[in-house]
Amino acid sequence: MSTPKTPVASAGPTAEPADVLAEAFAAAYSVRPVPAAGPVDTTAICNTPAALEELDALWKAVVQETRTRGNDIHLPISLAFAERLCRAYPDADAELVRVATLLHDTGWAHVDESRIISEGFSGDWRKAAIRYEHEQQGCNVARRVLPGLGYSPDFVEHVCEIIDGHDTRPVARSLEDALMRDADRLWRFDRAGIALASSWFGMDPATYTERLATEIVPELITQAAVDMATADLNRSNALLKTGVIR
Numbered sequence: 001m002s003t004p005k006t007p008v009a010s011a012g013p014t015a016e017p018a019d020v021l022a023e024a025f026a027a028a029y030s031v032r033p034v035p036a037a038g039p040v041d042t043t044a045i046c047n048t049p050a051a052l053e054e055l056d057a058l059w060k061a062v063v064q065e066t067r068t069r070g071n072d073i074h075l076p077i078s079l080a081f082a083e084r085l086c087r088a089y090p091d092a093d094a095e096l097v098r099v100a101t102l103l104h105d106t107g108w109a110h111v112d113e114s115r116i117i118s119e120g121f122s123g124d125w126r127k128a129a130i131r132y133e134h135e136q137q138g139c140n141v142a143r144r145v146l147p148g149l150g151y152s153p154d155f156v157e158h159v160c161e162i163i164d165g166h167d168t169r170p171v172a173r174s175l176e177d178a179l180m181r182d183a184d185r186l187w188r189f190d191r192a193g194i195a196l197a198s199s200w201f202g203m204d205p206a207t208y209t210e211r212l213a214t215e216i217v218p219e220l221i222t223q224a225a226v227d228m229a230t231a232d233l234n235r236s237n238a239l240l241k242t243g244v245i246r
């Protein structure tokens with residue numbers, strides 16, 4: 001009688017494949033938050049609006065997409081933060097960060113609007129199906145508008161690699177990816193971000209700013225973003241009197 005071979009434990013179909021790019025980025029930038037190599041501007045973001053006129057044609061191409069989910073507020077403020085972050089991290093491909101940030105949420109305009117608040121901002125919202133859909137639709141927008149504006153196929157695919165997973169993938173895969181993610185979070189600390197996003201999450205401003213401090217600041221990848229967020233949060237809490245109106 002032969003002895004049955006000991007079965008080898010299988011990782012099973014649910015095991016996550018290794019994210020090689022994310023691991024390489026984590027190894028290359030092991031100090032967290034990532035220290036800034038350039039100047040860090042922590043003044044109010046309205047002091048330094050996104051300034052590059054070369055992006056005006058891209059804005060014009062996605063005006064329709066800015067009319068959903070507050071994108072016409074969220075995207076310009078995020079882009080202004082992205083430009084600041086690129087000055088603080090001069091090793092990043094700034095054009096890639098800028099274009100990915102400008103386009104990252106345009107996909108919201110191409111999903112079922114009635115599900116945006118009901119699914120996208122409640123429960124385990126980072127894993128809601130509609131989150132994946134808005135990322136895919138954002139890639140579709142990028143592939144539709146960028147080639148006609150002279151961007152190369154390689155550049156377009158790099159933009160899509162950042163848009164795809166910007167909310168649903170827990171880790172960044174490159175410095176450019178990290179800066180887009182931080183810019184996407186930083187806008188919330190500005191008073192305009194607090195006004196819009198607190199209503200999406202059904203929270204009063206005091207509760208929302210507490211959540212920013214306890215949940216969003218620890219998610220920031222770069223030290224420059226932490227410094228900007230902290231300064232903005234102090235200003236916004238004072239301005240909105242969240243210590244009193246609670």
Ligand SMILES: [Fe+2]
Nearest residue numbers: 104105166167
């Ligand atoms: Fe998003």
Ligand SMILES: [Fe+2]
Nearest residue numbers: 074104105184
């Ligand atoms: Fe966003």
